[in-house]
Amino acid sequence: xxxxxxxxxxxxxxxxxxxxxxxxxxxxxxxxxxxxxxxxxxxxxxxxxxxxxxxxxxxxxxxxxxxxxxxxxxxxxxxxxxxxxxxxxxxxxxxxxxxxxxxxxxxxxxxxxxxxxxxxx
Numbered sequence: 546x547x548x549x550x551x552x553x554x555x556x557x558x559x560x561x562x563x564x565x566x567x568x569x570x571x572x573x574x575x576x577x578x579x580x581x582x583x584x585x586x587x588x589x590x591x592x593x594x595x596x597x598x599x600x601x602x603x604x605x606x607x608x609x610x611x612x613x614x615x616x617x618x619x620x621x622x623x624x625x626x627x628x629x630x631x632x633x634x635x636x637x638x639x640x641x642x643x644x645x646x647x648x649x650x651x652x653x654x655x656x657x658x659x660x661x662x663x664x665x666x
Contacts (some may be wrong), residue, residue, distance in 0.1 A: 547632070548559070551561070551588045552563045552637070554577045568585070568586055568616060568617040568618075568666045569585065569586075569587065569588060569589040569591075569592050569613070569614065569615050569616065569666075570583070570584070570585035570586075570593040570609065570612075570613060570614045570618075570620050570622060570634040570664070570666050571583065571585070571594060571595075571596040571612075571613040572587070572595075572596060572610075572611045572612050572613070572620075572622065572633075572634070572639065573596040573597050573599075573600040573605070573608040573610055573611060574600065574605075574608065574609060574611040574630060575600055575604070575605030575606060575607050575608045575609070576607070576609070577606055577607055578603075578605055578606060579603045579605045579614045579628040580600050580603035580605035580608070581599075581600050581602075581603070581605070581608075581611070581622075581630055582595070582596045582597065582598065582599025582600035582601070582602070582603065582608065583596050583599065583620075583622060583632070583662065584596040584606070585620060585634070585664050585666035586664075586666045587615040589615060591615070593610075593613065594655070596608075598609055598614075600622060611630070611632050612633065612634055614634035615635075616635065617635075617665075617666060618635035618636050618637065618640050618665070618666070619626075619631050619634075619635075619636045619637070619638060619639045619641065619642040619643070619663070619664070619665050620632070620633055620634035620635070620636070620646075620663065620664050620665075620666065621639070621642040621645070621646035621647075621660050621662065621663045621664075622646055622660070622661055622662040622663075623643075623646040623647045623650040623659060623660045623661065624650070624655075624658065624659065624660045624661045625650050625655030625656050625657055625658045625659075626655075626656045626657035627654075627655065627657075629644075629650055629653045629654060629655035629658070630650060630653075630655070631646045631647060631648065631649030631650030631651070631652070631653060631655060631658060632649060633645035633646040633649065634648050634666075639663055639665065642643035642663065643660045643663065645659060647659075647660060
């Protein structure tokens with residue numbers, strides 16, 4: 546996997562806060578570099594900032610929100626052979642989240658999309 550598509554998955558919020566209180570998710574993506582970052586399990590402000598920081602630490606220069614969800618639910622990130630990503634969050638099952646992330650990746654012209662990261666936050 547190329548460095549620019551590597552991702553740090555931050556879960557610090559899961560340790561510090563009970564999931565029942567804070568279980569939001571955010572995924573940010575930089576179209577110019579292919580970098581992305583994700584975070585879940587904390588407050589929206591916390592996961593948003595962590596996702597942006599993770600995207601930038603991977604080389605992102607213009608990280609924009611790809612998807613975010615308030616509350617609990619399953620999420621997934623799908624990555625293609627041509628560095629397109631699709632993401633989902635807030636689903637009732639991991640299967641639904643995986644399907645949505647794959648569909649998002651394919652709809653964005655991803656070639657050979659596969660689910661690379663999953664969570665229940």
